[in-house]
Every structure is written in structure tokens, then in C-alpha cells.
Amino acid sequence: MSRRHEEPEAVFESEADRVTAGLPLDSWSEIALAARPELVSIARRVVRDHSEAEDVVDEAIARLAATIDDGGAIDSIVGWLHRAALRIAVDRARAWIRRQRETWRYDVAQSSARRSAVDPSAALDSVETRERLWCAILELPERQRDAVVLRQLEGLTYAAVADRLGIEEGTARGHVHAARASLRKTLWDLTEGGDR
């Protein structure tokens, strides 16, 4: 079932570049433009394709423009954009996975004959486990997912994660900690049959 995008709440706190609603067009667009490289980098971690990451960010910026045009109150342009871009990116990644199912099944059939010719352990170690982990990240609760993407995949500090998500640093740590625990369990359940 396809999930619709949900617009992030329009109010954020603890943002260094907090701006008020009613910002002139050139001001908010300048902020968005300045944030764009980081947003594209983060979106690429999720959709894992640079061109689509750029599309994700452009869509987030377009939504921001529409929200401002509609008179929506936004305390943090950068925070709003991060959350919107992450949501759009996750939805696109899920959609891509759904589209690829049949292709992947075909790959299995085609590759089964080749499997004996490769070292399955080494090959799967570097591809399959990573792909499973990617899916598991996409299915984490939203705040955990966003925090782990920013911290673990993008490599931001906890302070920066908190800033981008509009939350306290301690809360960001908690989300990352919970996400790590969940992902470790997922990996073990997938590979060990959850027998511990």
C-alpha cells in the first residue's frame, strides 16, 4: 500500500537559523539554496541515487514554497526542509523497492546457476546484508529513522542531528541508540532465526 507524504509540522525549535513566517521570497530561497547540498547528500543516503536525491530536494523546496505561499508559519526553513526531504526520500526508496521486486526475483533465477561460481559468503556479505539493512532503516519509526540517517549514514554530530530535526541533543542520542538496537536485532533475526 502506497503511503502518502505527510507534511511536517510547521513549527520547529532550537534552530540556529530560525526565521519567521512571512519571509520575503528571496530570503527563504537563499536559505534553501544554501542548505541544498547537504539536503542532496542526505537524500542520497536514503534513495541511493544522486539524480533522484536532487529530485527529492527540489520537491521538498517546491513544497516549502507552496506552504509559504499558503501563509503557513515556519519557524525553521532548514529544519522543515530536512524533515520534508527525508520523508519524500523514504517514500521514494520504498516505491523503488516495490518496483524492483520482480526484477530481483528474476535476478535470483538467473543467478542461481551462477551462484556456485562465486563465493556466496563474501558476495552476500557485501551486498545482501547491506540491502536488508537498507530496508530495515526505511521501516524504523520516523524519528529513529531520521536520526540514524543523519548520524550514521550522513555522519553528522549529535548536535547537528538535533539541530536539523529540531530536537534536543539527548533526544537525538536516544533515537540513534534505539535505532541501533533495533537494527542489530533485525540483522540477528534475519540471519540467526531470532533464536536468542
Add this chain to the structure above:
Amino acid sequence: MIDERFELLCQKHLDGEATETERDELKQTIATDSAARRRFDEFVALEGLLFEVGNTDRTDDRRRAAVGASHFDSELADRGRESIPDEEDAVMSGTWMSSLAGAAALALIIWWGIPETPTSTHDSHMCQSKEISTPLVETLEVAALSEGLRAIVQDTEDPLIQFIWITETFPRKEATE
């Protein structure tokens, strides 16, 4: 003993925030408790895998097709695993354990310090221009080494042999400086 404090220490260590005392405590624990060692290995393995996830292009179809990257397709997208053939389950089980063997080696490298090596692909500009944490930079360098290390170390299941091999090959940073 694996408890909340132990897991917190693992996380602090991987975040580069553990004090020397905490590192010693962690080191002592994993040296004397195999379950704790295994849990620590899980932390390190996950760290490496997360790094790889964040640096992989989804359109790398050649590699995917080569190994039949497949059975993860619907299981998480729909929040429900489809049945996985026994053969693949068995492969995956072995895979994860192999990953742990590699992770053990990686953990030791992190523990002993990252050697200066011409094989490192780390771009030092990354950590200067962005808010990137030291552990991630270390992980980046470890990742550059991991493939070759795994190929060698995963054939050896004895942790002591792995430990000796790693420490002999990569002495502590301060010892070489």
C-alpha cells in the same frame, strides 16, 4: 556482563566519546566475557554495514545480479517477510557470522588504532568541511581495509589468532609514532 551500561559503553566507544577508564572497562569486559565480546562485535559490524549502506548506489545492478540480491525485496517494504528458501537462509546465516568475524577484526583495528596506509581512500577534506565525527572517519578508513582483511581473517575462526594477526600487523598507533 551484558547490561545497559555495557551497551552504553559500546555506543560511547563507537561514538568516540568513551573515556580512557571506560575504554579499559570495556576492554576488560570483552576480554573475559564471550557474550559481551559477541555483542561488541555486533555493534562494530552494524557500524560498518551502516557506513556501507550510506555509500552504496542502488543502481549497481551488476553486483546485485551477480549474487542474486533478492530476498530482501518485499520483506521489509511490506512489513512482513516472505518465506526464504532454506538454502538462502543457510547462506545468510553463514554470511552474518562471517561478517562478525570480519567485525572482530575491525573492532581490533579500531581498538589498536588505524594504521597509516596508502590503501586508505579517506578524503581528509570531508572531515574538515563537514560535521563528521571521528569514529565515522575511522570507520571510513576501516572500510577501505575491510574487504581485504575479511578475506584473510574470516578464514580463521580462532579469535586469538585473529587478535595476534591484527596486532602484529597493525601495532598501536602511538607505538609507531
